[in-house]
Amino acid sequence: MKDISLVRFLPMVPRVPFIKVRMIAAVLSVLAIIASVVLFSTKGLNYGIDFTGGTVIELDTGADPDMDLIRSVMSDLGYPGATVQGIEPAAGQPNPHNYVRVGIPLQSEEGEAGAQAQQLAMVAVTEGLEAEIGAFEIRNQESVGSQVSGELRQKGLMAVGIALLLVLAYIWFRFEWQFGLGAVMALFHDVILTIGVFSLTQIEFNLSIIAAILTIVGYSLNDTVIVYDRIRENLRKFKKMPLPEVLNVSINDTLSRTIITSLTTLLALLALYILGGSGLRGFAFAMIWGVFVGTYSSIFVASPLLLLLKLKRGANTGGEVATF
Structure with missing residues (x-):
């Protein structure tokens, strides 16, 4: 040979x-x-949520998600650098499509006012996404504070x-x-x-x-x-x-x-x-x-x-x- x-x-x-x-x-x-x-x-x-703080939500859109559309919606909402990642479901899951992780940056420092601002931002993001991509389910939600x-x-x-x-x-x-x-x-x-x-x-x-x-x-x-x-x-x-x-x-x-x-x-x-x-x-x-x-x-x-x-x-x- x-x-x-x-x-x-x-x-x-x-x-x-x-x-x-x-x-x-x-x-x-x-x-x-x-x-x-x-x-x-x-x-x-371009620091991620790990270093800036914020909220990460995991969405189930019920179909293969349009990642470019989601990024466009987040940019229109005022978050052009927001994290948008596709996640393949684990083996054996009934849904064949990917899930989506969307990061919402921290709006202000921790405290009651900061928590309210973060909640308002999350409502605005979910409503904006729903208007463009249709109904979806929030499978998981994680928050990272400014101190962490x-x-x-x-x-x-x-x-x-x-x-x-x-x-x-x-x-x-x-x-x-x-x-x-x-x-x-x-x-x-x-x-x-x-x-x-x-x-x-x-x-x-x-x-x-x-x-x-x-x-x-x-x-x-x-x-x-x-x-x-x-x-x-x-x-x-x-x-x-x-x-x-x-x-x-x-x-x-x-x-x-x-x-x-x-x-x-x-x-x-x-x-x-x-x-x-x-x-x-x-x-x-x-x-x-x-x-x-x-x-x-x-x-x-x-x-x-x-x-x-x-x-x-x-x-x-x-x-x-x-x-x-």
Whole structure:
């Protein structure tokens, strides 16, 4: 049988000059980070009910719902960014059609006045939807107050921060401080660019996206550690080779593994994005973006940063000062 594996189509000893183009990559990364910060400062994020508070109602329309019509009605009612998601019924349910989850943003702070405002908004939404799509049944209703949503937002930010600190400690312990700082700076790069693309696209930012960001951190870190481990190995192996050349050789040594891992991960994520429904689409999009940006940062950010941080051949990397 003919071997058609991807490895056969990749060079056995690739020698792509990644380090030579590091300045171009650095300019692109800096511009992307600046653009992400500007977008976040001006447009912000399209926070979901998890972070803003509000009410989510689950509707049974009795037939396949017209999602575009429901979104149009919500926009006409003054909620253009409201959450509208289709939900497939569980196996064995008598209804073959999808249900719909509709999010109504929090109208005002908690209290009697806030509760009344939220109730009036819900009445207006249900009456407006009924006038356009016909009668429906409210199967479930959930409310998230402003205090709870604020705590979720704070804990989500804390989770990302703690993850980055633990990464710094782990890499510092396993390698040297230059490796730890380089890995964390690359992860900051990935997180900021992910927030920037969500600010640009205005895809709903909810708890599932926080989970995706933490997964991106883990994926990018894994790729970076593979490259760093080969760099440390080659620093011991090629004691007289200049550091830029060692970095380039190490990146090329792991290139086949990086490409194959990224492609197989993307295949699964594309299937999730296409077939997973609207409820998982934001998560899948974040992960697809994370695979691209994580692969890019492990090659063009994490490794070249070792040059900027003046990496030396210490106890863990061969015992001699690296030549630049």
